[in-house]
Amino acid sequence: MRPSLRRALTFWRRSIQARVVVSTLVLSTVVITAVGWYLLRQTRDGLLENRVDSVLAESATEVRDAEVALAGAGTESDESKQLRELAEPLITRGETRGYGVVLAGPVDDRRRAADGVASFTPGLDLDRSIPASLEARLATVGAPLAWTYTHVEADDSADIPSGPGIVVGAQIQLPADGRTYAVYFLYPLDEQEETLGLVTQGLLTAAVVLLLLVAGLAWLVTRQVVTPVRLARRVAERLAAGRLQERLRVTGEDDLARLATSFNQMASNLQRQIRQLEELSRVQRRFVSDVSHELRTPLTTVRMAGDVLHDARGRFDPGTARAAELLQTELDRFETLLADLLEISRFDAGAAVLDVEELDLGDIVRRVVESTRPLAEQRGVRVAVVDADRPCLAEGDPRRVERVVRNLLTNAIDHAEVGGRDPGVVVLLGSDENAAAVAVRDYGVGLEPGESAMVFNRFWRSDPARARTSGGTGLGLSIALEDTHLHGGWLQAWGRPRRGAQFRLTLPRHAGGSLRRSPLPLEPADAESRHADEVLR
Structure with missing residues (x-):
C-alpha cells in the first residue's frame, strides 16, 4: 500500500470530523440528486405537454384552413394543381414558423411517405423523420388526427434544425380525385431542449453551491463538537503519561462545558486516589522491607538456638526430639519466606537488575x-x-x-x-x-x-x-x-x-x-x- 493511501486511511479512521463531513456530503448529494431529478422530470413533462397542446392546436388549424381552401376550389381543378395549391401554402407557412410539412399519399396506396411523396419541406429525411407507427395509424381512410415523438433529420439546407421533435399527422381529402392524402407536420423541440438545458445547468450550479455550503456548515458544526473532544483526548493522554495536574479549560455552561467540568472532577478524584495508592504502596513496600530486614537478626538468633536443639535431639525424649525437628523445618521455611519477601520488596521498589x-x-x-x-x-x-x-x-x-x-x-x-x-x-x-x-x-x-x-x-x-x-x-x-x-x-x-x-x-x-x-x-x-x-x- 502506498504511503499516501496509508496516511489517508489513517486520517479517515482517526478523524470524526472528516467522516461526519463526508457522510453529510454523500447523503446531501443523494437527496439533491433525487430532488433535482424530480424537478427536471416535472419541468420536462410540463414543457412537452405545453408544446404538444400548442402543436396539436396549430396542426388542427392548418388542416381546417386547408380543407376550407380545397372546398372553395371544387372538383374542376386539375389533381396536380390542387396538390400544389394545397402543399405550397403549408410549406411556406411552415418555413416561416419553423416547422416542416410533408404531403404524402394517397393513403390507400399503402406506401411509405418517402415513396409516395407529393411535396415536402426541402432538406428533410423522410425515412428517419416520420415514424412507421404513425404512418400505419394514418393508412386507413378516416383516421383521426394523431401525433408522436420523433427525431427530426434534416440537412444544412433545411430551415428547421435536426433533433428531437413532434410529428403530427392528419388526413385531407382532395376534391379533384376524391382520394385521401396524409399531411405531416414536423415540429422541432430545440427551444424546449434549450430551456431544459438552462434549467439543468441552473440546478447543477445550485447543487454544487449547496453542497459546498453544506460541507462548510457540517465542518463548522462538527468542529465545535470535535475540538473539545480533541482537547479532552490530549489532556487524557497527558494524564495517562503521569501528568496528573492537567485539566480542561471550562468555558460556558452548555453540555460540553458540563462534560469538561465532570472530566476535571474525575481527573481530580483519580489524582487523589492514585496518590493515596502510591502512598499506601510506598508504605507497604517500606513496611515489607523494614520488617524483612528487622527479622533477620532475631531469626539468626533463633536459627542458632534451633540448630543446637536439632543437633542435640538424640538426647531428648521422643516428644521433645519431634518438637526440635518441627522447629528446624519451620525455621527453614521462615528463612525462605523472608528471602522471598526481600526479593518481592526489591521488585516493588524497581531495584531488581539482571546479570545477563x-x-x-x-x-x-x-x-x-x-x-x-x-x-x-x-x-x-x-x-x-x-x-x-x-x-x-x-x-x-x-x-x-x-x-x-x-x-x-x-x-x-x-x-x-x-x-x-x-x-x-x-x-x-x-x-x-x-x-x-x-x-x-x-x-x-x-x-x-x-x-x-x-x-x-x-x-x-x-x-x-x-x-x-x-x-x-x-x-x-x-x-x-x-x-x-x-x-x-x-x-x-x-x-x-x-x-x-x-x-x-x-x-x-x-x-x-x-x-x-x-x-x-x-x-x-x-x-x-x-x-x-x-x-x-
Missing part, C-alpha cells in the same frame, strides 16, 4: 531436575525431560532463570497425581530463531476456568486446604513472573480440571528483544486425548 549472559535452558533444566529429585522421590513422582532438536540458547540471568524453572518444577511435583500417569511431570524444551521456551506439564488436579490468570497472584492457592509438600511460601510463582518480566519474556499457565496443568516460560533469544510467538504450544498436545480417555472410562 549466554545460557542454555537445557543445562538449567537438567540441573534443576537433579536438585529436585529427592522431593520427586518423596512424592513418588517421576520427572521426564524432552529435549529440543536444537540447543535452547538465550541471553538472561542464569540465577533468575534457574529460580523460575525450579519454582515451576516444584509446583508441578507438588500438584502431580501420585500413583497416576508415569511420568507424573514432563519438562519440554523448544527454541527457534527468536525465542527459547520451557514447558512444565503435570497431570494432577489442574486449574478451574479463570484460575490460570490468578495462579501468579501472591499467596494465592487453588486449594487452601491442600498441604504444601515442597514447603513453599506462596510467593514462588509471583517471583517467577517478575523474573520473567525482567527478561522481557512470557510466563503463562494452562489448566483444566482433572486434566492437569502446563506452565510455559518463553524468553527472547537476545536481551531486549521482543516476542511474537513461542516455540512451544501453551495447551499440551495430549490434553484432548487424555480427556477422551477419561470420558471412555
Whole structure:
C-alpha cells in the first residue's frame, strides 16, 4: 500500500470530523440528486405537454384552413394543381414558423411517405423523420388526427434544425380525385431542449453551491463538537503519561462545558486516589522491607538456638526430639519466606537488575531436575525431560532463570497425581530463531476456568486446604513472573480440571528483544486425548 493511501486511511479512521463531513456530503448529494431529478422530470413533462397542446392546436388549424381552401376550389381543378395549391401554402407557412410539412399519399396506396411523396419541406429525411407507427395509424381512410415523438433529420439546407421533435399527422381529402392524402407536420423541440438545458445547468450550479455550503456548515458544526473532544483526548493522554495536574479549560455552561467540568472532577478524584495508592504502596513496600530486614537478626538468633536443639535431639525424649525437628523445618521455611519477601520488596521498589549472559535452558533444566529429585522421590513422582532438536540458547540471568524453572518444577511435583500417569511431570524444551521456551506439564488436579490468570497472584492457592509438600511460601510463582518480566519474556499457565496443568516460560533469544510467538504450544498436545480417555472410562 502506498504511503499516501496509508496516511489517508489513517486520517479517515482517526478523524470524526472528516467522516461526519463526508457522510453529510454523500447523503446531501443523494437527496439533491433525487430532488433535482424530480424537478427536471416535472419541468420536462410540463414543457412537452405545453408544446404538444400548442402543436396539436396549430396542426388542427392548418388542416381546417386547408380543407376550407380545397372546398372553395371544387372538383374542376386539375389533381396536380390542387396538390400544389394545397402543399405550397403549408410549406411556406411552415418555413416561416419553423416547422416542416410533408404531403404524402394517397393513403390507400399503402406506401411509405418517402415513396409516395407529393411535396415536402426541402432538406428533410423522410425515412428517419416520420415514424412507421404513425404512418400505419394514418393508412386507413378516416383516421383521426394523431401525433408522436420523433427525431427530426434534416440537412444544412433545411430551415428547421435536426433533433428531437413532434410529428403530427392528419388526413385531407382532395376534391379533384376524391382520394385521401396524409399531411405531416414536423415540429422541432430545440427551444424546449434549450430551456431544459438552462434549467439543468441552473440546478447543477445550485447543487454544487449547496453542497459546498453544506460541507462548510457540517465542518463548522462538527468542529465545535470535535475540538473539545480533541482537547479532552490530549489532556487524557497527558494524564495517562503521569501528568496528573492537567485539566480542561471550562468555558460556558452548555453540555460540553458540563462534560469538561465532570472530566476535571474525575481527573481530580483519580489524582487523589492514585496518590493515596502510591502512598499506601510506598508504605507497604517500606513496611515489607523494614520488617524483612528487622527479622533477620532475631531469626539468626533463633536459627542458632534451633540448630543446637536439632543437633542435640538424640538426647531428648521422643516428644521433645519431634518438637526440635518441627522447629528446624519451620525455621527453614521462615528463612525462605523472608528471602522471598526481600526479593518481592526489591521488585516493588524497581531495584531488581539482571546479570545477563549466554545460557542454555537445557543445562538449567537438567540441573534443576537433579536438585529436585529427592522431593520427586518423596512424592513418588517421576520427572521426564524432552529435549529440543536444537540447543535452547538465550541471553538472561542464569540465577533468575534457574529460580523460575525450579519454582515451576516444584509446583508441578507438588500438584502431580501420585500413583497416576508415569511420568507424573514432563519438562519440554523448544527454541527457534527468536525465542527459547520451557514447558512444565503435570497431570494432577489442574486449574478451574479463570484460575490460570490468578495462579501468579501472591499467596494465592487453588486449594487452601491442600498441604504444601515442597514447603513453599506462596510467593514462588509471583517471583517467577517478575523474573520473567525482567527478561522481557512470557510466563503463562494452562489448566483444566482433572486434566492437569502446563506452565510455559518463553524468553527472547537476545536481551531486549521482543516476542511474537513461542516455540512451544501453551495447551499440551495430549490434553484432548487424555480427556477422551477419561470420558471412555
